[in-house]
Amino acid sequence: MIEPSQLLPSLLSFLSTSDGSWSLCTIPFMAAFVAFFALYLVFCKERRSWMQLYVVAFSLFFAFKANGALMVLLPTTALLSWFLTPKMMRLRRGTPRRAGLWLVILIELLPLLYYKYTDFTLSIFNDLLKTNFALQHLFLPIGISFYTFQAISYTVDVYKERFPKTTGLVEYLFYLTFFPLLVAGPITRAGVLIPQISQPRPVSKELVDRGLWLIVCGLLKKGVIADYLAQYNNWIFSDPTAYSGFENVMGVLGYTLQIYSDFSGYSDLAIGIAALMGFELKDNFRFPYQSLNLTEFWHRWHISLSTWFRDYLYIPLGGNRRGNLRTYANSFIAMIVAGLWHGASGMFVVWGLLHGVGLVCHKFLNNHLLKRIPDNLAVRVISWSVTFGYVAFAWIFFRSPDIDTAFALIGNVCDDFTLADFHPFVMARPLWMLLLAVGLELHSIRESDYLWMQQRFVRFPWIVKFIVFAVVVQMVIHLSMDNVQPFVYTQF
Incomplete structure (x- = not known):
């Protein structure tokens, strides 16, 4: 179990450094949150305005822990967005207000673009002109993509x-x-969170119980499954030619489960922590690997991002209202932009291109063939x-550091794959295979069965819930072996 003597030194270390290496799965964060939450409950009983200021202060501290001095970008973006959006609405309707909207969006986007x-x-530019002009490598502030998109959605929703x-x-x-959403979302609309801030309602026991369930699920996904699978996956994507074709396939399957467990685990943690604090947020994943086509996949994967692109890019481009060709083009453009949103790399463009082509093919076949099957x-x-x-297959390009590595992995699978490697692989990595199998099997359960398990957990006595939570935390500590992997989506 966790040694009590670890808590104070870990908390002091957490409070005194800002190197961006922390994780929601670590003892320092858990200790810091327990201390924060105790005072939060006191402020909630006194004055709502004190609670709001207290949460803002802790969130800014959280941003400092992630980004150091660059955390100033967050309050700066917030102040500019809050001040300029109402100013935009005072402009005359039509071209003046539309121009004001684009100006505010550009100002909100500038830090992200830079x-x-x-x-x-x-x-x-250097590749095209054969030059070597360069700036000092820029540190990407953690969470900048997420809070920028939240600011833009607020501005556009006010404009409309x-x-x-x-x-x-x-x-x-x-x-x-809001610190649970700061690192990797989910992207939350103003219409979902702000009314809960300004018009508080009693915190229900059911919401708190659901929050604890999501935290347990998040710790299992991130701290147990994703972190353990990542160690082997990293070897494969570092040098795929050093391993057999079968081992490469297992690395691809491992990363497919890792990125889901990592990101949906973070979403569970964020939504669960918000629920403990009395805020109800929408789910961000709905068993995406159960999808029967790519369109369904994007209705289930990273729902807050896919709906953001739908509402603020796909529909403004015309959506599906201007004929099939325009629908295909809009879907393709949205996926290319989604690829670029994930990172400034040609590999993310290739990943977006693959999903764009896949969506277009599905929509085309659905219009002309699939409905007859x-x-x-x-x-x-x-x-x-x-x-x-x-x-x-698309995740290969998402994870690979460059196109040569991706093609080397694919070539190795085509040239050197044999099922004879299955038995020695299982014997060499039994726990890894067990976690992969369990993770894929758990993902295959029906949504109704998952809700049944959640309700069973909610009805447990508090002592049972505490024991379950303690066991899960101990599993995270034991399997991490002081090698906690950073959340995959912190880099986006």
Whole structure:
């Protein structure tokens, strides 16, 4: 079990450094959150305004822990967005207000464009002109993509009069800096969070119990499955030619489960922590690897991002309202932009390109062929196999450091794959295989069965819930072996 003597030194270390190496799965963060939460409960009983200021202060400290001095970008973005959005709404309707909207969005985007895409743009410029101009390598502030997109969604929703322009400064700071969402989302709309800040409602026992369930699930996904699988996956993607084709396939399957467990685990932790604090947020994943086509996959994977692109890019481009060709083009553009959002790298563009082509092919076939095919078990098995295989194949380009590594891995699988390697692989890595099998099997359960398990957990006595939580934390500590992997999505 966790030694009590570890808590104070870990907490002091957590409070005194800002190197960006912390994780929600570590003892220092857990200790810091327990200390924060005790005072949070006191402020909630006294005055709501004190609670809001307290959460904003802790969130800014959290941002400092992640980014050091660059945390100043977060409150700066929040202040500019909050101040300029109502100013935009005072402009005359039509062209003046539309121009104001684009100006505010550009101001909100500038830090993201500078820190995330300057090096990438300069590298393209140097390749084209055969120059070697370069800036000092820029540190990408953690979470900048997520809070930038939240700021833009607020501005656009106010412009379209879907959300009032009267949000107070403290409430808006709370919304944009809310620490559970800061590192890797989920991207939360103003209409979901701000009303819960400004119009509090009693915290229900059911919400708190669901929050604890999500935290347990998040710790299992991230701290047990994702972190352990990552250690082998990193070897494969560092040098795929050093391993057999079968080992490469297992690395691809391992990363396919790792990125899901890592990111959905973080989302579970973020939504669960918010629930403990009395805020109800929307789910970000709905068993995406059960999808029977790519369109369904993007309705289930990273839902907050896919719906953001749908509402603020795909639909403004015309959506599916201007004929099939325009629909295909809009889907393709949205996926290319989604690839670039993940990172300033040609590999993310290739990943977005693959998903864009896949979506266009599915929409085209659905319009001309798929509707004629009967919906039976054999068709569903084939549909799932094609979809899962294509998604896993695309992850190769998402994870590989460069195109040569990706093609080396694919070539190695084509040239050197044999099932004879299965038995020695299992004998060499039994725990890794067990976690892979359990993770994939748990992902295959029906959503109704998952909700049943959640309800069973909610009905447990508090002592049982505490024991379950303690066992899970101990598993995380034991398997991490002081080698906790950073959350995959912190780099985006």
